[in-house]
Structure formats: C-alpha cells, structure tokens
Amino acid sequence: MSASDVIGIERLEALLRGDAPRTEAESARRELLSQLRGAALRAPEALRERVLTAAPARRHVAVRMPSRRLALIVLPAALGLAVAAALVHGFVGSGGKTVSHGGVAVPTVLRAKAQQLPAFGVAAGSGAAVPSATAPEQQLAPAVGSGGRLQHAEASLQVRVPDVNRLSTATGAATRIATSLGGYAQSVVYRTPQSGGGASYIELRVPAQNVRTAIARLAALGTLVSQQVSVQDLQHDFAVESAQIAQLRRTVAALTKALRNPALPEAQRVLLQIKLAETKRALSQRLHARTGTVASGTTARISLVLSTQKSIVPVAHHRGRLGRMLHGAVGFLGLEGTIVLYALIVLSPPAALAALVWGLARLRRRRDERRLLTA
Amino acid sequence: MNAVSTSLDAPAALSVRPGFAEVAAEQLDAVYRYLVFLTGDRSAAEDLAAETFEKAFRTWRRFDPRRGTPRTWLCRIARTVAIDWFRAETRRRRREETYARELAAAVDDAVFGDALSAPLEHALRELSPAEREVVALRVLLELDGPSAARVLGISQTACSTRLSRALRRLEERIGDVRE
DSSP: GGGGOOOOOOHHHHHHHHHOOOSSSHHHHHHHHHHEEEEEOOOOHHHHHHHHHHHHOOOOOOOOOOOHHHHHHHHHHHHHHHHHHHHHHHHTOOTTTTTEEEEEEEEEEEEGGGOOOOGOOOTTTTSEEEEEEEEHHHHHSSSSSOOTOEEEEEEEEEEEEEHHHHHHHHHHHHHHHHHHHTTTTEEEEEEEEESSSSEEEEEEEEEEGGGHHHHHHHHHEEEEOOOOOOOEEEEHHHHHHHHHHHHHHHHHHHHHHTTTTTTOHHHHHHHHHHHHHHHHHHHHHHHHHHHHHHHHHEEEEEEEESSSSOEEEOOOOHHHHHHHHHHHHHHHHHHHHHHHHHHHHHHHHHHHHHHHHHHEEEEEEHHHHHHHHHH | OOSOOOOOTSGGGGOOOHHHHHHHHHHHHHHHHHHHHHOOOOOHHHHHHHHHHHHHHHHHHHHGGSSSHHHHHHHHHHHHHHHHHHHHHHHHHHHHOOOOHHHHHHHOSOOOOSSHHHHHHHHHHHHHHHHHHHHHIISSSSSOOHHHHHTTTHHHHHHHHHHHHHHHHHHHHHHHHHH
C-alpha cells in the first residue's frame, strides 16, 4: 500500500484549499497538485479569435425568471383567480333583490317622534297589556304586504318605555303580539345594566299579511322614537328564478338522456358529466334561492328595540345576500375542484407514463455517458 | 497556477449579469483546458470549445447567475458537447477499427500541458476520461465540490471519491514510469 492511500477525502479537500501538508504523503500530493496547476495550457489564438469574434459584447439586462419562482407566482395567482371567480359567481348568483334580477325596491322610511304621529298616539305608560291597534291606526301604518304580490317587508321600531319594570312587561308583550298574529320571536336580548336603565332587542317574524297590525301594536307599547319600514317587491325575482329552474331542469333531462347513449366517446362523456354536475348544482342553488324568495315574501321581519333611555343604538337588519353569495362561492369552488379532479384523473396515466419514459431515458443516458468516459 | 481570472466565478456576481463576450474572454482558457483533459486531444478540444461557446451564445438568455457561476454553466455545456463527440468517436472507431485518439496522443507529446513533466503527461494519458475530467474540474479549474458534482451529474461524495482515486492512480502511474 502506498503512502498516498492514507490521505482521506477531508485532507484532500484541505490540500485543495491550500492548507499545509502534514505528512510526507500529503507533501507529495500537494506537489502533484502544483504540477497539474502549472500545466500552462492556454487556448490557441485561432480559437480565441474564433470564439470572441462570434460573441457580441452586448449585455443582456433581462434575467430569466427561474421556473420555481415562476411557479410560486403562478400557483397562488391561479388559486386567487379561482377564488375570485367563485366569489363573482356567488355574487351574481346570490339573487340580488334590487340589482341582479331587477327587483323593485320600495323603501319607505318614516322617522318621526311619537308626538308627531298621532296615529300611534299611545301615551307613555299606557299599560303593559298587549295593545290592540284600532282601524285608524292600521290605516296610518305604512302600507306593506299588499297588492297580492310577493313582497318582503322589514321594519325597525324603537320604542321608549318609562322604567325597567315597564321594559320587562313590554318585552313579554312584544313576543305575545308576534305569536298572536301567527309569527314568532326569533331572538330576544334583554339588558338591564347596574348603572340603571335597560333595553330589549327583539327580532320578530310575522306573516306578511299581518305586518301592518304588528307594527301598530308594537308601536303602542310605549313612546315611538323612530320607525323605519322598507318593502321590496320579489315578484320579478320569483318569476326569473322559476324560469331559470325550468330551463335548468330541461338541461338536466337532456344531459341525462345523452349520457345514456352507450356509443358516447369517453372524453365527451366526461365533459357531459361535468356539465351535468354543474347544471345540477345550479338547479339546486336556484331552487334554494326561490325557496328563500318565497319565505322572504311571506314573512316580514321586525326589529324592535325597547329602551328606557332616549338614545338608542339602531339595529341593523340582517342581510341575507352575503350568506347567499358565500354559499354560491363555496359551491362554485367545489365545482372547480371537481373539474381539477377530473382533469387529474384523465391526465394522470399519460403523465405517469411520460415521467417513466423520461426517467428511463435519463438512466440510460447516464449509463451511456459513464461507459463512454470510463473506457 | 490557474491563469484564468476568477472574477466572474464568485457568487458575488449574482446580482449583475455579465455580458457574453466578457464571460467568453474570461472562461475560454478554462473551458479549453477542461476539454483537453476530458478528450485527451487538443485538436478535438479546440473544435469542441468553439462549439461550446456557440451553443452557450445561443442559450445565453437562459443563463441565470443566481443559480451558478458562468464557469460551471459553461463546463456543463462543454461536457454535453464532449459526450456527443465521444459517441461519434466510438461509432467512428467501430467503423474504421482505429483509435484516432491514441494516434493523436502519440503524435502530440504534450497534450495536457506544455510545462508538465513527461511522467505526469504519460500518467494522465493512462487515466480514463472520467478521472481526468474530475482532476480538471477540481484542480485546474478550481471548482468547489458542489459545483464540480453538479457538472458531473453525481453526488459530492462520489465526486470527491473519484478525485481521490484519480490522484492516487496518477501518483502510482508516475511512480511506475520513474521506476
């Protein structure tokens, strides 16, 4: 065994870096490295001229973006686009009451102090019993839910009561008014802080045909501070949704019939299945939207705030459109996922085969290179 | 010592992309030296170096200084060009049943360097192209371990092992010649 055998790879790397030799073998190895480096081998002038005259001296400023970095941009961008498309789809398909389907919104805002509304002229402290609205009161209440059309009514009432005792009894009376008219109290929040005073926040649902009576009776629970009533016509929405449902059902029937054909090519079958899934999802969404429209048109929403204080925080109505939009967006994202899954299923076998062929070719090339260079 | 400037080899040049002419002027000797060691034929190395720079010029747009030095990039191109040459030579040798490379080496006494000793020159000729290649990359061109391994398409450990074995064989051959 020669002395050079004892030079390990780490020491060899150290010698290449220029470290001092420690043994005689290392000295010999360093001498060899020095000889090799002193080979003084320079490119011939002819080659230099040939290469340098062919190479223009211009500088390239633009640096190509590495594929990995490109992927880091493209993938989030694609995801963002998918989410944005879903949101847009959800927004368009959320059944906007005033924009998307040309629904007629008829907001009626009536804000007045109780003294200026003799029609609701129930004096403060007029008793805790459930007040009954008289015929003139009903006539002066905003005309909502009329005309035989599908209309959605929302009302916000702010009523002041003299003290906490009256607040409690008025809260109970409000829920009784709703149930007596065929509705119900969706939520009741009753607060009486130690600092004094108190407030009740009550969300009521009453049948559309009884909303005028309900408003009149609720206003009579105390001193009416403010009142806001809005009415939206849903008839057009309902007609549009019904037409869309009919069209989607026809499409589903046609696609189902086409898929029964055994001679249908596989690629076309996959496309039709995707389209069928999308149509069914749209149909389900439209049915859900129409159910919501009908429910919205047959039930009025009343937000009542009973308070012992003059200043009352206004209660905002719940907006159902956001929920519908998010629901639609999630559905659309699911559809996008389905399409991607289908594409993966279809493309996976050829992609795997191509990867295998590429890997084998690379292996063979490497083996070939090794054979060539070790000969 | 290595006469080729290493100003463009350092990763410090990452942010500024040099011009092709500048790179060609700096790296020509290194690429030529690498090809001489790989092929063992100065004439072939000259042609292959020219082909390497032509190819590099065509693909210069794809060179990314953040992913490696110009020298490493050029050596990879040179290696591809040289392997094609080896394939063609093998086919030609099979046809003609002659060893042109050995003939060329016999005619030209100083293939690997004008200042090399005769025993070292002879010992280098006895190494395989793969062994001479790793010696050229690590010793002559002074590429670091990861860069040389990337040019060769092998792991860093395999590269170091191959270099160690090649140097040991060189020492053995030199010893044999002197004896």
